[in-house]
Amino acid sequence: MIRPARRKPAAAVACLLVTVLLLAACAAPPKVQTTLGAGVSPEAPVAGADGAPAGFESWYSQALEWVDCGGGFQCTTASAPLSWHDAAAGSIELALKKAPASGQKVGSLLINPGGPGGSGISLVESGSFGQALRNSFDIVGFDPRGVGQSSPVTCFADEDKDEFLSKDYPYTDEGLAERAQSIREWGAACAQNTGALLGNVDTQSAARDMDMLRAALGDDKLNYLGYSYGTQLGYTYAGLFPDRVGRLVLDGALDPNLTSDQVAAEQAVGFENALRAYVQDCQAGADCPLGGDVETGLKQIRAMVEDAADNPIPTSGDRDVTQKLAFYGVAVTMYDEASWGVLTQALEEVFYEGAGDTLLYLADVYNERNSDGTFRSNSEEAFRAVNCADGRAEDDPEKMKALAAEIEAAAPTLGKSFGYSGIECTDWPFPPAEQEFDITAAGADPIVVIGTTNDPATPYKWAQALASTLESGVLVTYQGEGHTAYGRSNNCISRAVEDYLVHGTVPQDGLTC
Incomplete structure (x- = not known):
């Protein structure tokens, strides 16, 4: 599967593509987490009268010292417990950046762009929020535990990471075994270079961090805007702390009822549907490099990606486009x-010139790779670490093979890249966390869930499922293409989100924009 992707704002084409990175949602390295089972663990920390779990009061009561850090922003570093089940285990750091309210302040609005592995600091820097939100809230971005400027997950050196993200493995027993060995080596490097933090980057721990930040920011309830994987972080928070839910908006929703294998299968179909819409749009124009009808165009894309395994596409530099990189591109x-026009440009180069420069550029955007071989973030490290901390996919070889065949049959263009999710946490150094929250978030204030009808990374039916699962879920639908809606769709969505967050006006359940 691929990561649902962290949500970033679109600007000019180069920046627009940088929108995409993370979460949570489609390919070679599986990119979305397994949802854990139902029920609440009796070992979950018990909250004290002040809202802090017993023994963790000092973290909740810490004073955040904000300093100006340029561009009208303020920055600080918060301390968080390494383990929310052992106050004596030590501390980690969480980096925060806020855009102070420009008008009458309502409170703080915590934000998360997805991933897992997306930087909330980068998101707040983007300024991609309506004026109503900027006037009324201190908009606070934070890098979750394991991510970016917070205490990070660290694995391979950049050169080894580059190989890890570009190398193809045949879909044979030998190739799959080699792929599993590469994951073992990755996990071992993560454990060696990250230490005990690697076993404490699960989503529940990050949600507990959010409640600590709520208290440190001086808010009685949490106001939150989460995209993509950020919706999982939001519904996990609501399940842990339903009485502390303020105004939550979850955009590009994940379905808490799915296993990792179901996520991969449904994402594959989501990307198939999005590609179909792209091919239709491309062929309706004058200069589309995809010939014939839509089915023929999809087959051309599939052939290009699959052929790159045996015949990597050359570029003007010293790197070729492998099958994995072609898929990412x-x-x-x-x-x-x-960004569909950039894909058309890339396909024109491949089909007419035999060159993969633009396709490689697109893959590098996805992987946040710089032209010199360094990486702009640790999003891949955090993505895999959080997913493996949250759960595991089916790892029986024969069952994986059968699941992969089903996925490819349902999504023939790119579906092959979504199979064998169970390999992606092979011999991970730490076990997954046990679920400690109620996925219905019983008793919480209204939670607004937004779904886009042809979202490739988080299919629309996931938003429908999440809104139905949450006791207080309210579904808002954006009829359109692409991943997430607020900030990239229309005024109807903007009004619904901003009226709710600023004024508490709950949108009509079932509102369609």
Whole structure:
């Protein structure tokens, strides 16, 4: 599967594509987490009268010292417990950045762009929020535990990471075994370079961090805007702390009822549907490099990606486009229809010139790779670490093979890249966390869930499922293409989100924009 992707704002084409990185949602390295089982663990920390779990009061009561850090922003570093089940285990750091309210302040609005592995600091820097939100809230971005400027997950050196993200493995027993060995080596490097933090980057721990930040920011309830994987972080928070839910908006929703294998299968179909819409749009124009009808165009894309395994596509530099990189290059443009023109340019280069320069550029955007071989973030490290901390996919070889065949049959263009999810946490150094929350978030104030009808990374039916699962879920639908809606769709969505967050006006359940 691929990561649902962290949500970033679109600007000019180069920036627009940088929108895409993370979460949570489609390919070679599986990119979305397994949802854990139902029920509440009796070992979950018990909250004290002040809202802090017993023994963790000092973290909740810490004073955040904000300093100006340029551009009108303020920055600080918060301390968080390494383990929310052992106050004596030590501390980690969480980096925060806020855009102070420009008008009458309502409170703080915590934000998360997805991933897992997306930087909330980068999101707050983007300024991609309506004026009503900027006037009324201190908009606070934070890098979750394991991510970016917070205490990070660290694995391979950049050169080894580059190989890890570009190397193809045949879909044979030998190739799959080699792929599993590469994951073992990755996990071992993560454990050696990250230490005990690697076993404490699960989503529940990050949600507990959010409640600590709520208290440190001086808010009685949490106001929150989460995209993509950020919706999982939001519904996990609501399940842990339903009485502390303020105004929550979850955009590009994940379905808490699915296993990792179901996520991969449904994402594959989501990307198939988005590609179909792209091919229809491309062929309706004058200069589309995809010939014939839509089915023929999809087959051309499939052939290009699969052929790159045996015949990597050359570029003007010293790197070729492998099958894995070709997949990333195509998939990344499905997150926002405004980037479809760049995919057309890439396909023109491949089909007419035999060159993969633009396709490689697109893959590098997805992987946040710089031209010199360094990486702009640790999003891949955090993505895998959080997913493996949250759960595991089916790892029986024969069952994986059968699941992979089903996925490819349902999504023939790119579906092959979504199979064998169980390999992606092979011999992970730490076990997954046990679920400690109620996925219905019984007793919480209204939670607004937004779904986009042809979202490739988080299919629309996931938003429907989440809104139905949450006792207080309210579904808002954006009829359109691309991943997530607020900030990239229309005024109807903007009004619904901003009226709710600023004024508490709950949108009509079932509102369609």
